[in-house]
Amino acid sequence: MGKIDSPRSQSDLTWDYSDPVNGPTIPAPFFFDPQIFAEEKQRIFMHCWHLVGHVNEFAEPGNYVVQDIFEQSVVVTAGADGRIHAWHNVCRHRGNRLMTQRRGKVGGVLRCQYHSWCYNLDGGLRSAPRTEHLACFSKEDHSLRKVRHEVFAGWVFVTLDDAAPPVAEMAAGAEAEMRRFLPDLDNVVLVEETDVIVDANWKVIQENSIEGYHFDLSGPVHKELAALIDFKGYTLTAHDRWWTYIGPPNPNATHAYGEPLEGATWQTDWFFNIGLWPNTTFYSFPYTDMIGTFIMIPLGPEKSLLRFGYYAPKGRPVPAVTKAAIEWMNTQLGPEDIELNVTNQKGLHSMGFGSGRYLIDENLPNQSEHLVHHFHKLCYQAIRE
Ligand code: FES
Ligand SMILES: [Fe+2]
Structure with missing residues (x-):
């Protein structure tokens, strides 16, 4: 077991994770x-699955969504045949980045803005000005290059690793759990996406979201959230490469996010969260008719893009409670956590810290940090073993 009561060398990059209860962080x-x-x-990130969006974002031919993975970029398109395709987002002429917006809709082609090479929605090169003057040039040799994609539980994922196990295999059992709490999983459309740059390592953001220890101990908005659930029943469960943290509703709640609950509809009155390795979370706030996505995208050792997606059932109006919850997440709960992420990141550099201690206690299951240890272990094993 490592020492936990004295600062350790900042260059010591080994960790004994064998004793979560008594050992160091x-x-x-x-x-x-x-x-x-x-x-x-x-x-991790060159091999894992990256959440792009919901299948319903690809309902019409020409819809596309761009997913950046470090310096790599992938464009996922809805083909003329209605099928979803994923391509490296780069022109085969001289390597210009093809699509530059996060999402959009094109007519029939993806057009490079440099010399106007145009690609069909199925990736084939349709036209390339003046190449008829070239000897030995074939359009067939210059199609966009495919990226592997999968649809899991209604969501589109891509990976740069052709050998990665399928999402359904990596997260066996996760889809059933999602369908249990999110009945409209197949029927949602994107309402809003908010990107926030956070000056913190991606794991600092993740670990904050997967423990209930700080709920009733940090800021006032967290206490509001804790009051919406029967917090004693909050349960955090690790399943290897996926995990859930779920709270039953507080039966006495009459209002949520400043709105009365009377007349509201919801996906679930539970606080439901499910995380997929390494950085994707789906969730629903109690009493909201929406599915949230929460993705911490690493930009640098101490910089992350935090992407909040909000999806609501197609064809029915978004209830006032749900609208209020989205606003509350964007302006209250999110910022309260982000402030903690940033102060946590700063503190980690201190000569007065080296490793800490997990609060893991089976008598405090709703507040225990066992998921944090589990997640750290997965990260450590991925890079060190
Ligand atoms: S780089 Fe795309 S057309 Fe030239
Ligand atoms: Fe939090």
Whole structure:
């Protein structure tokens, strides 16, 4: 077991994770060391599945969504045949980035704005000005290059690793759990997407979201959330490469997010969260008719893009409670956590810290940090073992 009561060398990049209850937390440099970050990029993010969006975002031919993965970029399109395709988002002429917006809709082609090479929605090169003057040039040799994609529980994922196990295999059992709490999983459309740059390592953001210890101990908005659920029943469960943290409703709640509950409709009155390795979360706030996505996208050792997606059932109006919850997440709960992420990130550099301690206690299951240990272990194993 590592020492936990004295600062350790900031260059010590090993961790004994064998005793979650009595042992130390993963050492602080794992949250800012550039070498660790480079290893995470190569060993985690170049091989994992990345959430792009919901299948309903690809309902019409020409719809596209761009997903950046570090310096790589993938464009996912709805083909003329109605099928979803994923391509490396780069022109085969001289390597110009093809689509530059996060999402949009094109007529029939993806057009490069440099020399106007145009690609069909199925990736084939349709036209390339003046190439008829070239000897030995064939359009067939210059199609967009495919990226592997999958649809899991109604959501589109891509990976840069052709050998990665399918999402359904990596997260066996997760879809059933999602369908239990999110009955409109197949029927939702994007309402809003909010991107926030956070000066914190992606794991600092993740670990904050997967423990209930700080709920009734940090800021006032967290206490509001804790009051909406029967907090004693909050349960955090690890299943290898996916995890859930779920709270039953507080039966006495009459209002939520400043709105009366009377007449509201919801996906679930539970606080439902499910995380998929490494950085995708789906959730629903109690009494809201929406599915939220929460993705921490690493930009640098101490910079992340936090992407909040809000999806609501197609064809019925978004209830006032749900609208209020989205606003509350964007302006209250989110910022309260982000402030903690940033102060946590700063503190991790301190010479007065090296490793800490997990609050893991089976008598306090709703507040226990066992999921944080589980997640840290997965990260450590991915880059070090
Ligand atoms: S780089 Fe795309 S057309 Fe030239
Ligand atoms: Fe929080």
